[in-house]
Amino acid sequence: MSITEILFFFLSALAIVSAIMVLVSKNPVYSVLWLVAVFFAISGHYILLNAQFLAIVNMIVYAGAIMVLFLFVIMLMNLNAQSEPQKNMWMKLAGVISGGCFLMVLVSLVRQANELTNKKALTVEGNIGLIKNLGKVLFSDYVVPFEITSVLFLSAMVGAIVIGKKD
Amino acid sequence: MPIQYYIYLCLTLFSIGIIGVLTRRNAIIVFMCIELMLNAVNLLLVAFSKMHLATALVADKATKVGTDGQLFVFFIMVVAAAEVSVGLAIIVMLYRNTHSVDINFLNRLKN
Numbered sequence: 001m002s003i004t005e006i007l008f009f010f011l012s013a014l015a016i017v018s019a020i021m022v023l024v025s026k027n028p029v030y031s032v033l034w035l036v037a038v039f040f041a042i043s044g045h046y047i048l049l050n051a052q053f054l055a056i057v058n059m060i061v062y063a064g065a066i067m068v069l070f071l072f073v074i075m076l077m078n079l080n081a082q083s084e085p086q087k088n089m090w091m092k093l094a095g096v097i098s099g100g101c102f103l104m105v106l107v108s109l110v111r112q113a114n115e116l117t118n119k120k121a122l123t124v125e126g127n128i129g130l131i132k133n134l135g136k137v138l139f140s141d142y143v144v145p146f147e148i149t150s151v152l153f154l155s156a157m158v159g160a161i162v163i164g165k166k167d
Numbered sequence: 168m169p170i171q172y173y174i175y176l177c178l179t180l181f182s183i184g185i186i187g188v189l190t191r192r193n194a195i196i197v198f199m200c201i202e203l204m205l206n207a208v209n210l211l212l213v214a215f216s217k218m219h220l221a222t223a224l225v226a227d228k229a230t231k232v233g234t235d236g237q238l239f240v241f242f243i244m245v246v247a248a249a250e251v252s253v254g255l256a257i258i259v260m261l262y263r264n265t266h267s268v269d270i271n272f273l274n275r276l277k278n
Binding site for chain 2: 004005008012015016019020022023028031032035038039042045046049050051053054057058061062065066069070073074076077079084086087091092094095096098099100102103106107110111116119120121122123125126128129133134137138142145149152153155156157159160161163164
């Protein structure tokens with residue numbers, strides 16, 4: 001078993017266990033902290049796939065900015081385990097069964113796909129994930145979508161302020 | 168790494184996100200599960216962007232195949248950041264009007 005495989009299985013186990021703990025935790029603050037663990041595991045996967053730019057962006061934007069925003073809102077509302085609304089047992093069971101059926105159908109679909117046999121995702125080779133290559137393509141082929149995202153951010157900012165202000 | 172391993176991992180994370188949306192009633196947790204599903208898709212896109220690199224590297228050492236997939240992930244992150252800001256504003260507004268983050272309060276919108 002090579003070091004890459006060991007790292008892959010360790011990060012996968014960390015991601016799945018943390019994702020389950022997001023659902024199981026009663027206290028929303030713990031859910032946010034477990035979700036940060038999931039995002040760090042996914043950043044580890046990006047580094048393993050040699051997508052260094054996305055790993056850093058994922059860590060800064062998701063684990064840094066978005067999760068701190070969630071934590072800020074939860075602490076602003078003073079939520080805790082006592083005020084947590086709960087669905088009844090049968091609704092939870094129905095949700096778990098339908099999610100499990102979805103997973104089962106898709107896994108069986110992937111197992112039957114002939115196009116995917118003997119295909120490998122290269123981990124170390126290839127330098128497409130480096131910031132030099134991504135930056136060149138982003139500012140030549142994708143410069144129009146890049147500019148449109150600035151309009152999207154502006155409209156999201158205006159929308160958040162309009163929704164959030166007291167009328 | 169065989170591509171199937173990445174597909175199974177991402178499907179599992181996505182299904183956990185779906186189960187979270189279906190079983191929890193706290194609006195913030197539902198929102199966090201949507202983020203989890205977005206991240207599962209991102210990881211799958213990055214894995215697929217490295218899938219056809221092996222055959223392309225044989226023909227050309229400096230190949231750039233797969234760059235588009237990683238840029239799509241970048242744009243998904245941008246859209247997710249905008250979505251979070253608006254969504255959290257809506258949740259704060261819901262809390263201010265009902266003093267709860269229970270999503271069942273939202274069924275009052277239908278009348």
